[in-house]
Amino acid sequence: MGDPKKQRKKYETPRFPWRIDILEAELQLLGKYGLRNKRELWRHKTKMSKFRSIARSILSMPEKEGEVLRTQLLGRLFRLGILPETAALDDVLDLSIDDILGRRLQFLVFQKQLAGSIHQARQLITHGHIAINERKVTSPSYLVLRNENAHISYAPNSPISNPDHPLHHTPDIPAESEPSSDSREESTPK
Numbered sequence: 471m472g473d474p475k476k477q478r479k480k481y482e483t484p485r486f487p488w489r490i491d492i493l494e495a496e497l498q499l500l501g502k503y504g505l506r507n508k509r510e511l512w513r514h515k516t517k518m519s520k521f522r523s524i525a526r527s528i529l530s531m532p533e534k535e536g537e538v539l540r541t542q543l544l545g546r547l548f549r550l551g552i553l554p555e556t557a558a559l560d561d562v563l564d565l566s567i568d569d570i571l572g573r574r575l576q577f578l579v580f581q582k583q584l585a586g587s588i589h590q591a592r593q594l595i596t597h598g599h600i601a602i603n604e605r606k607v608t609s610p611s612y613l614v615l616r617n618e619n620a621h622i623s624y625a626p627n628s629p630i631s632n633p634d635h636p637l638h639h640t641p642d643i644p645a646e647s648e649p650s651s652d653s654r655e656e657s658t659p660k
Contacts, residue, residue, distance in 0.1 A: 481512035482519075503571045504580070504588030510611060514570050521547065525562035551616035575600065576610035578622055586637075594630070601625040 484492055496508055505511050524543055528536040540559055547553040552569050553561055571577065576591050579600055585591035594600050595610045602614065603621045614622065624631040630638075 481509055481516045483512060499567065499571065502588075503574065503577050504592050504610075505571075506592075506610075511567075511571075513611075515567055518565055518567055518570055521565065522563055525559050529559060549615050549617075550613055551619065570613070573613050574610065575602075575607060575612040575614050575622070578614050578619065582622060584622070584624065599625055599628040599630045601628075 486492065496511055499505065499511055500508065521543070524539070528539050528543065531539070543562065544553065544557055544559070547562065548555050548557070550570075551573050552565065575595060576588065579585050579591040579595060580588045584600065585594050591600075592610045596608055598606050598608055600607060601623060602618050604623075604626055606625045629635060
């Protein structure tokens with residue numbers, strides 16, 4: 471059989487992990503995008519730094535040598551939906567972590583309102599209720615391509631795809647009028 475390939479880390483940790491500003495910024499990103507742990511965040515940060523380092527190396531090359539690599543890098547970032555088609559190589563250097571985290575399947579499911587919260591979106595994906603082009607995807611960190619964006623829906627064999635499922639119906643809560651100050655005083659025990 472042979473030995474399986476050795477698993478390696480796919481992320482780099484922060485250089486100064488205990489700085490309070492870094493910790494607060496990471497916690498805000500974890501909450502906003504519903505990440506499970508900081509390793510997920512670091513993996514995407516490493517991916518962004520690799521894109522930036524490729525762009526820097528292309529900028530340092532002569533024009534003719536870097537043309538093929540430039541079109542490949544910009545084409546890949548366009549297909550991922552991170553950059554527009556008319557983007558230049560300088561735009562790659564201006565990318566932030568929000569650009570790549572916003573292309574995760576978990577965030578797009580929540581944005582399309584297929585789930586009530588970002589955490590429920592993660593649960594629906596891992597339990598196999600979300601599909602792209604009718605193909606079930608169970609990885610919340612899947613980077614959705616630009617052309618797949620419109621095809622995110624519930625899996626066809628999922629019970630949630632039924633329009634009568636309770637997830638589709640939000641209860642109608644009647645708007646209550648503001649109680650007057652007299653009624654508040656009467657309701658408090660003496």
